[in-house]
């Protein structure tokens with residue numbers, strides 16, 4: 001059987017690759033030639049593992065959610081990425097990439113951010129490593145996400161409001177790429193999800209794979225076997241899902257369920273359900289499904305959760321869906337909100353709105369009582385309190 005991990009050429013089936021402007025070819029190629037050797041070196045492993053343990057607070061618990069398990073009629077475990085430093089899984093990736101940037105001799109870091117979660121995670125590790133940090137953010141998002149902007153500035157980053165296009169994530173990404181083109185020698189571009197040109201999707205998946213590495217160990221301890229029957233995670237670009245499934249993706253005993261943002265409904269036009277609606281295209285340097293109009297123009301996505309509000313999907317996940325290795329369910333805003341309130345009242349855990357989409361998938365699944373289900377809670381809900389207060 002062909003693996004669901006990346007191939008020699010940077011593809012997952014027909015998805016992936018590296019479609020970048022000529023001027024960036026050298027940057028991406030430099031990274032491609034270096035990343036595996038760096039990540040596999042004992043010296044990198046040691047520093048990365050130490051920071052994950054002492055700074056991030058890993059391993060994150062695998063928590064048996066007793067009341068929710070009873071309700072859904074299965075053995076339900078929650079992988080608690082919400083307990084990480086800065087409140088989500090994103091820090092696993094930014095710590096890894098900043099260590100890679102340093103080993104490549106880069107002095108300056110740039111990033112793009114939508115809601116500001118990846119920007120904060122990047123500004124955090126730049127403070128930690130004393131690196132210059134510039135974060136591009138659409139002006140609309142700067143206004144909507146004031147607290148995250150202040151956090152980034154307090155951490156020492158320069159936040160650049162982007163005023164082109166719709167002034168959101170897509171435009172911020174274009175601006176970050178433009179910056180990289182101007183400073184290819186000293187600048188490292190930290191991408192926040194399993195998107196972008198090869199090797200980014202594979203590199204980010206490997207850095208997040210600590211999640212499934214821990215699940216294996218923890219399940220063995222709790223259940224006496226190191227694999228679940230189901231893995232459930234939400235998908236924006238796909239990084240927390242990639243980390244959750246990484247060590248199981250070629251193991252057919254494990255079923256994979258991914259939740260994407262249905263928004264107000266897949267048929268309403270206000271959605272980010274890329275697997276339901278996307279067609280093959282190129283976005284951020286990778287060939288994958290993209291929500292686009294008949295002229296190939298990328299359409300503005302919508303979701304109540306900023307982290308899932310992306311008009312593409314990582315090439316790994318597009319391939320999993322195309323080959324039916326994963327079941328992808330669209331979860332609408334109202335279903336995610338209800339699931340967030342349910343987890344809060346049944347387990348005393350307020351999840352991020354993104355993670356609430358994964359929880360919303362439980363209602364659409366049927367289980368046997370002995371099924372072991374692991375669901376990743378990708379982040380905590382502090383940032384979403386205003387939304388929750390208005391939805392009670």
Ligand SMILES: *Cc1c(COP(=O)(O)O)cnc(C)c1O
Pocket residue numbers: 088089090117192193194234235236237238239240241307308352354355378379380
């Ligand atoms: C950013 C974010 C996501 C979506 O990103 P992925 O790369 O798909 O994981 C999900 N959950 C939280 C809490 C986030 O901050």
